[in-house]
Amino acid sequence: MHDIGLEYCGLQRVDGPLVFLEGVRDVAFDDVVEVTAPDGTLRLGQVLDISETRAVVQMFSGTTGLSTAASRARFTGVSQRIAVGREMVGRILDGVGRPRDGLPDVLTDERRDVNGASINPYSREYPRDFIQTGITSIDLMNTLVRGQKLPIFSGNGMPHNQIAAQIARQAKLLAEDVRFSIVFAAMGVKYDVARFFIDSFERSGAINNVTMFLSLADDPSVERLVTPRSALTFAEYLAFEAGMHVLVILTDMTNYCEALREVATARNQIPSRKGYPGYLYSDLASLYERAGRIAGLPGSITQMPILTMPSDDISHPVPDLTGYITEGQIVLDREMFQKHIYPPVAGLPSLSRLMKDGIGKGRTRDDHPHIASQLFAAYSRVKEIRALAAVIGSEELSPLDKLYMQFGDHFEAHVVTQGEDENRSIEESLAAGWQALKILPRSELYRLSEEELKQYYD
Amino acid sequence: MPPVQLKPQTASSRANPSAEARIVRINGPVVEATGLSRAAMLEVVEVGRERLVGEVIRLTRDVATIQVYEDTGGLRPGAPAYPTGRPLSVLLGPGLLGNIYDGIQRPLRAIAETSGHFIRRGEKPSPLDLERRWRFTPSLQAGAAVAGGAVLGTVQETPSIAMAVMIPPGVEGELAELAPEGDYTVADIIGQVRRADGATTPVRLANYWPVRRPRPSQRRVRMDTPLVTGLRVVDVFFPIATGGTAAIPGGFGTGKTMTQHALAKWSAADIIVYIGCGERGNEMTEVLREFPELQDPRTGRSLMERTVLIANTSNMPVAAREVSIYTGITLAEFYRDMGYNVAVMADSTSRWAEALRELSGRLEEMPADEGFPAYLPTRLAEFYERAGSVETLNGRRGSVSVIGAVSPPGGDFSEPVTQHTSRFIRCFWALDRDLANARHYPAISWLSSYSEYVNDIEPWWRHQGADWQELRITLMRLLQDEVRLQRIARLVGPDALPDDQHLILFVAELIKNGFLQQSSFDPVDMYCGPEKQLQMMRLLVLFDRRARQVLARGGTLAEIREMPCLPTLVRMKSTIPNDRPQDFDALRTRLEQEFDAIERRLA
């Protein structure tokens, strides 16, 4: 933002988050614009549409207080960038990378375009290092691997923050003792949420390893569009230039998408579903795909976006399009939450797609893929039988169905349920799974091989 | 139709930066430029100093609207535009197989070498290695009369695939010159055709073809052979014909990509074109990492030798995503024209449709359903129309089968892309959320899927002496009965059902777990050959028949459930490999003996 550009006095039109300028010259698409409000404050924006005569600018820092006559605009000639440097680790910054912790500016000349560039699919390394989160419902059935993008689909009031914080505290690789460097981006959440994470990281002593990009509920909504990009740009720097393993937590993606919708509406763009723009998928992908590993480089980016599903509806565009991009999802279940099950990880809709290559022989244990598959199959039977029992009464169930009901209760109470500070090893998680399966007769366990049954069941 | 010849990637004579051609507006991937009154629709125009590749999609007087295949950030009004005088084309020649390209056929491996791990803009390496020499073996003689499609000779492109060097469609005349056997680069002229007007056209190992124009063939032929996929639920219940079209609709995480990977690995095609259209980078990496290690069950060669990848992932430019499926299908037609059976996987056609929608929105076109342009169905139809089994220009038989994934928002099949697609395909493999949640894979619903090829290919199976039709009907009937009985059980309670109906429920479970479910991760079961499919079906049908007999003779279901061979029967898919049919005979004998024993007790 140090380039010198022409300064234009007066704006043609201000409309929601957008500013229109006329008669501008030599302005590039995507350039950053600095608008000085009548009160002297400096606002940042970005060029969305540029012709020879007119520029449409989206203001990250809001348009409140801007006037058409008394505002000035300067085009910087560069796209949105942030400073990056190792010194930033441990700092609290705002959505565009300026200090928010009262400490001085970060001293570095390294600047990176927040939009990044696409990783060449040819250069990627397939992620397959098992991360032990210490949470059975994840490690055993929805395994996280290093370099994966695995979101938490939650709903209002559910403990997604606790789960994310627990994962951030406990996550480790079996073989190495490498700590994750954590990059935390908050979009439109309340200060309490940020505070909760800060406290949690302080308690675990990880706080010096955490970099925060905060754009809170009372910050201008459009800043949320740049916040995750700043965070991911910094994460890419740490991972692929400094060789670190980075865990990025993005919360709350629903707020991010709402900001995107706001801009689209202001531009009169044709909406697709629920007023969200048709490019929501591509836009989200430009964030989520910034996870992974690169062949020949030591670092990695593991992403854990958090989103709250409006009305707990998983088919809402935000969770739906997220699910279409990420490599699985951890879905929280309202009913389990109401039954005081922590963590209320829904048994069936949760999925980790990279699990298959991260587990099993030589990684966790040989029987892991099969026991996970068997637990899913059995638990889905439980769901069917519970529905049946609700109609015909549980006394009418067959003896086998009754065993399934018993299995379901045990599974929820002992396999899924665990403490917020309980850190289970993968062996403990596998043992808990087998313990639950022993409730069922051997003949039901067709997804396990005879040898596995001999070794762990009999 | 003028032939498209190998031209340097840079601009042609008309392409000197004409002073008037300059950019006037940038709106994301859509750029407007003036001074292009001579530009043609769909002509390639390069924009800006980095010469980003774009294509003219609208002309208004001298303003051309250009969709640009790269990120336009930093581009400014006033920057130059360069018309090239040619339509967007792909280079067809040896070296495609085993390669990975982006949506406009830029080689990603070469780009990784020059620009590093992140794709830099403006990179334009040649799609085919210009240095590499290929051994060309001529099969014609100078003096022969030739027309488009005529085979001049061959190049062994990979150990399993011989590439026919063909006269480009549209060229006709006398073969004036033909190079002798020897090693040539793709740019070397290996033949000259003297046309009727006396002018000559050079022929090279590689030639361009415009992606949006289907390559011609002589005629379509009937599709009567199944494309054996090795997936039981497909081959048995919802088969696709060689040259056919299929759609796999399903919500996120229901198994579209896994199914397409499985088909790309095991289906009986000669060539696979895999198009990752707006999907994940890691899924392409997975193919790149896995395929070279896997063996084609038919040729014993590495699967990568028959595969081309088009990777325009979700974070890559959206306009290039729109082209990627045309790029892919053009490559497929090229191999079809040599007489190969090609299968195209497009994952996901919904992302392609969304790219269309996004571009249409930027053009401020009038939207139809859910913001999609009104021409969506036309475009879909044109794409699927390029599939088929044909007699090629050179009289061979080749085919392109197309399998497209569809990603309906919210998993709701009533949305426009699923609806329109289902009008143009003949095989519908509907993925079911409940099956996927229960980890019953492939989650292809046996109730809502269909195939219109069953009757066309039934003679093929009969010809092999197989009772395929009878077996599949028996199994399907059991599955349908199960649904009916489950409904009754929910009303009256399962206890009210008599034993013979319980038996149906039991056998249906057996079919689902022991037959339909097929894990792509199981080293034995990931591919199931036709012979093994038949053997498994016969055992299940036998089991059903004998079990009913036991009940008729006064036996109970409890006795049947206790049969010691049952655990082996449910696991036969993963315990008996494709090459051990004798194990099925042994299992059959065991089954019969156990039933005999029960019946003896009853008597």
Ligand SMILES: Nc1ncnc2c1ncn2[C@@H]1O[C@H](COP(=O)(O)OP(=O)(O)OP(=O)(O)O)[C@@H](O)[C@H]1O
């Ligand atoms: N045939 C199969 N065998 C074993 N596992 C499968 C199979 N099909 C799907 N799965 C499981 O389901 C997961 C999701 O499958 P897949 O990635 O194919 O879904 P998708 O429909 O392509 O989803 P999206 O639309 O989000 O891309 C896989 O990671 C795998 O764990």
Ligand SMILES: [Mg+2]
């Ligand atoms: Mg997929």
